[in-house]
Amino acid sequence: MKxxxxxxxxxxxxxxxxxxxxxTEPKSTLxxxxxxxxxxxxxxxxxxxxxxxxxxxxxxxxxxFVDPKGSYSAILFNGNYKVVFPKGRGPFRTIEKDxxxxxxxxxxxxxxxKLDVEVLPYYMIRTANFSGSENKVGxxxxxxxxxxxxxxxxxxxxxxxxxxxxxxxxxxxxGVTDVDGATIKxxxxxxxxxxxxxxxxxxxxxYARVGVKIKDVEDMIFSPVQxxxx
Amino acid sequence: MKKIxxxxxxxxxxxxxxxxxxxxxxxxPTGLLSEEQVWGDEGQVLSLLGNLYNRYYDIASVKxxxxxxxxxxxxxxxxxxxxxxxSNGWGYGNEFTWDYGxxxxxxxxxxxxxxxxxxSAEVKERFLAEARFLRASYYFEMxxxxxxxxxxxxxxxxxxSGDPSYLRxxxxxxxxxxxxxxxxxxxxxxxxxxxVGEKSRVTKAAVLAMQSRAALYAGSIAKYGTTTPAVTLPGxxxxxxxxxxxxxxTKALAAAKEIINGNAGAYVLYTKKPDLSENFSSIFYDKxxxxxxxxxxxxxxxxxxxxxxxxxxxxxxxxxxxxxxxLNPSLNFVEAFEKLDNTFAPIPTVNAAGAPIYYNNQIDxxxxxxxxxxxxxxxxxxxxKGRNVDIWAGFQLANGTILSGDDxxxxxTLPGKTVPEQVVGFDGPIDGFEFTAQTGFYLRKxxxxxxxxxxxxxxxxxxxxxxxxxxxxxNAAEAAFELGQAADAAGYMNQVRARAGLVTPLKxxxxxxxxxxxxxxxxxxxxxxxxxxxxxxxxxxxxxxGNAITAANLSTDLGKATKRNTQPWGLWxxxxxxxxxxxxxxxxxxxxxxxxxxxxxxxxxxxxYAFINDEVVNNNPKIVRNPNH
Numbered sequence: 001m002k003x004x005x006x007x008x009x010x011x012x013x014x015x016x017x018x019x020x021x022x023x024t025e026p027k028s029t030l031x032x033x034x035x036x037x038x039x040x041x042x043x044x045x046x047x048x049x050x051x052x053x054x055x056x057x058x059x060x061x062x063x064x065f066v067d068p069k070g071s072y073s074a075i076l077f078n079g080n081y082k083v084v085f086p087k088g089r090g091p092f093r094t095i096e097k098d099x100x101x102x103x104x105x106x107x108x109x110x111x112x113x114k115l116d117v118e119v120l121p122y123y124m125i126r127t128a129n130f131s132g133s134e135n136k137v138g139x140x141x142x143x144x145x146x147x148x149x150x151x152x153x154x155x156x157x158x159x160x161x162x163x164x165x166x167x168x169x170x171x172x173x174x175g176v177t178d179v180d181g182a183t184i185k186x187x188x189x190x191x192x193x194x195x196x197x198x199x200x201x202x203x204x205x206x207y208a209r210v211g212v213k214i215k216d217v218e219d220m221i222f223s224p225v226q227x228x229x230x
Numbered sequence: 231m232k233k234i235x236x237x238x239x240x241x242x243x244x245x246x247x248x249x250x251x252x253x254x255x256x257x258x259p260t261g262l263l264s265e266e267q268v269w270g271d272e273g274q275v276l277s278l279l280g281n282l283y284n285r286y287y288d289i290a291s292v293k294x295x296x297x298x299x300x301x302x303x304x305x306x307x308x309x310x311x312x313x314x315x316x317s318n319g320w321g322y323g324n325e326f327t328w329d330y331g332x333x334x335x336x337x338x339x340x341x342x343x344x345x346x347x348x349x350s351a352e353v354k355e356r357f358l359a360e361a362r363f364l365r366a367s368y369y370f371e372m373x374x375x376x377x378x379x380x381x382x383x384x385x386x387x388x389x390x391s392g393d394p395s396y397l398r399x400x401x402x403x404x405x406x407x408x409x410x411x412x413x414x415x416x417x418x419x420x421x422x423x424x425x426v427g428e429k430s431r432v433t434k435a436a437v438l439a440m441q442s443r444a445a446l447y448a449g450s451i452a453k454y455g456t457t458t459p460a461v462t463l464p465g466x467x468x469x470x471x472x473x474x475x476x477x478x479x480t481k482a483l484a485a486a487k488e489i490i491n492g493n494a495g496a497y498v499l500y501t502k503k504p505d506l507s508e509n510f511s512s513i514f515y516d517k518x519x520x521x522x523x524x525x526x527x528x529x530x531x532x533x534x535x536x537x538x539x540x541x542x543x544x545x546x547x548x549x550x551x552x553x554x555x556x557l558n559p560s561l562n563f564v565e566a567f568e569k570l571d572n573t574f575a576p577i578p579t580v581n582a583a584g585a586p587i588y589y590n591n592q593i594d595x596x597x598x599x600x601x602x603x604x605x606x607x608x609x610x611x612x613x614x615k616g617r618n619v620d621i622w623a624g625f626q627l628a629n630g631t632i633l634s635g636d637d638x639x640x641x642x643t644l645p646g647k648t649v650p651e652q653v654v655g656f657d658g659p660i661d662g663f664e665f666t667a668q669t670g671f672y673l674r675k676x677x678x679x680x681x682x683x684x685x686x687x688x689x690x691x692x693x694x695x696x697x698x699x700x701x702x703x704x705n706a707a708e709a710a711f712e713l714g715q716a717a718d719a720a721g722y723m724n725q726v727r728a729r730a731g732l733v734t735p736l737k738x739x740x741x742x743x744x745x746x747x748x749x750x751x752x753x754x755x756x757x758x759x760x761x762x763x764x765x766x767x768x769x770x771x772x773x774x775x776g777n778a779i780t781a782a783n784l785s786t787d788l789g790k791a792t793k794r795n796t797q798p799w800g801l802w803x804x805x806x807x808x809x810x811x812x813x814x815x816x817x818x819x820x821x822x823x824x825x826x827x828x829x830x831x832x833x834x835x836x837x838x839y840a841f842i843n844d845e846v847v848n849n850n851p852k853i854v855r856n857p858n859h
Contacts, residue, residue, distance in 0.1 A: 059844065060844040061844070218834060
């Protein structure tokens with residue numbers, strides 16, 4: 001009799017926890033890209049936007065990570081969100097639409113949705129023609145200065161990164177050559193080359209990317225990753 | 231039977247009515263002290279104050295071995311810690327501290343101690359000054375980590391009205407917190423004793439040392455903050471206007487001079503021992519008549535307040551427990567030590583033609599260097615507790631190959647021999663083998679040479695030095711340099727350098743920003759200064775720029791303030807085995823990249839000031855978030 005009672009207690013405890021735990025998971029996918037006039041902006045992965053959902057008491061940001069191609073995605077509950085970039089993040093300026101909302105985007109999510117965010121980059125890498133020869137990777141890059149008003153900033157350096165894999169960034173690379181911004185005379189004709197070190201195990205290709213560091217801006221702007229046969 | 235029962239009951243009832251109910255029920259508790267009891271007795275107040283002392287915040291301390299070697303000054307030879315070198319940055323919130331409970335208790339102490347009338351005026355004055363020092367110290371710690379914070383100087387009390395919003399205070403400006411620390415120091419410096427023998431309680435020198443450090447930090451943030459405009463807030467919660475720099479540097483120099491002139495007691499650099507390296511490491515464990523140390527977090531054997539820093543970092547070979555060797559100073563750090571002729575040079579592993587240099591003894595490669603190198607780092611070929619460390623990576627054979635093992639002291643048979651013999655040191659280095667000297671070095675600073683210090687049942691009573699005279703001299707040197715008094719700066723700096731065996735004085739013209747940065751790095755290494763120094767000069771994002779270090783750029787720009795330090799490298803020694811060669815039995819060294827180091831740390835602008843918790847901002851919407859968060 002007594003043991004029956006214990007079983008009953010255990011069973012009811014299980015049933016309670018089931019009921020508590022069974023929230024429906026978030027299902028709506030928010031995805032999109034960070035664009036300038038329809039063109040994606042290449043960055044380093046990890047750089048985040050923040051989503052804020054007001055109306056539930058205490059606030060905390062949902063950090064959304066951006067991949068090297070400038071696209072992002074997040075699976076969320078339906079509801080109203082504010083989308084912001086933390087101040088000072090990104091190789092770009094955000095666009096202020098009006099005085100009240102400033103650069104905040106208001107989003108009402110009710111199912112899968114695409115949201116492309118338009119920003120104003122300091123520079124765009126217009127072309128990046130890579131060439132590979134034995135033990136060497138070269139690039140001819142063109143830069144366009146997008147912001148030319150009082151907020152304009154100089155190029156601090158342009159760098160050519162090469163890597164064994166598609167992950168090419170400041171932290172992940174096997175070779176890098178920097179060109180100081182002050183020595184660049186013509187933004188339309190930037191030539192950089194870098195030596196490919198011995199790769200173990202040997203492979204006859206590398207991945208390469210050009211990055212631009214803008215003065216006083218932390219995050220760099222990058223060209224798309226390209227596979228180069230040596 | 232019944233009769234007896236009635237009689238007994240009657241007697242008992244009669245007796246019970248005789249009790250005094252009031253005094254029976256209203257007895258003083260034996261487990262609690264009343265306010266009057268505490269504030270009427272000097273000893274009780276001192277123990278309250280002791281509690282506040284014990285809660286002092288240090289960014290790094292011997293209580294946490296990992297904290298002392300942060301930011302790639304050391305590799306962590308500990309299997310659970312490799313992740314530190316495989317990530318590419320540091321969390322924004324790592325250094326966050328927001329202990330307003332501590333501040334409230336200090337404020338309560340000050341309020342109640344001021345009101346206490348049973349303490350003698352003299353004792354009360356000292357207690358109050360000590361509490362104010364601890365409060366200023368914590369505000370100093372907070373401003374270093376978060377920038378300006380709400381400056382609360384009264385214990386706040388909630389009135390249970392349902393609306394706590396009157397308890398919310400906005401952040402003060404960064405400069406206002408520094409001003410508070412400096413002015414508190416000015417106010418209490420005459421209220422505490424000037425006593426060189428007192429190390430664990432506040433003395434005049436401790437107050438002045440804090441004042442000098444705080445003013446120096448504020449001055450450099452004002453001056454160098456202009457190079458990182460992204461690290462400011464419009465309300466001044468982060469960032470100090472550049473025009474205040476000179477004022478702060480003047481205050482820093484004045485406070486340091488007061489100690490140097492002997493106004494706070496006769497502090498001098500520690501020079502008791504003839505061996506300069508041993509002398510340098512003794513500063514940190516010699517607790518008798520130590521004339522250099524100003525203020526410490528003290529420990530005592532068999533008192534319950536001991537620490538296990540020696541257990542964590544003792545050489546693994548012959549260790550008193552089956553562990554140790556965790557902090558391995560990096561080659562980057564070792565190469566930062568100058569040669570005795572005041573020049574920078576890489577550790578010479580190869581000659582100009584690229585051929586290896588052969589050394590008769592392991593230690594020879596480090597000859598003619600700053601004595602602080604061997605005082606801070608346990609080099610191969612040196613001893614600890616009378617036993618030589620056994621650090622060597624293997625045999626270099628005649629055919630160019632290496633014979634080594636994958637276990638401590640592993641044995642293999644050398645070519646031409648029949649009996650296996652030891653082919654790798656009992657202290658490693660073995661790549662990826664925890665507790666061996668994976669960079670080729672162990673740490674010596676703060677290791678306790680007393681027998682038993684490496685046992686878990688005993689531990690160590692070596693103190694953690696918060697302020698010492700050498701730092702005061704370097705503060706003075708930096709402040710004087712920034713104020714254009716290069717000759718004075720050279721004078722202060724040369725005292726510290728001479729103690730380390732660098733007896734050729736630097737001339738006034740040789741004192742540069744790079745020199746100041748370098749001197750603090752090597753003198754104050756593994757004492758918790760490195761990160762704050764990099765931050766206040768706004769060079770952390772240049773030193774830790776997220777680019778991997780190659781062998782080629784490891785040894786260039788050695789004396790430069792912004793020299794890259796994103797990955798710790800190692801230096802491994804090999805014994806030459808080539809019976810036909812005159813070099814047989816000699817030593818060669820190889821610069822080694824550790825396989826566990828795969829990331830390259832990038833210090834982001836958002837790392838300069840800690841991320842303020844969402845919980846804090848939610849509770850107090852007046853709190854402004856830090857830049858880049």
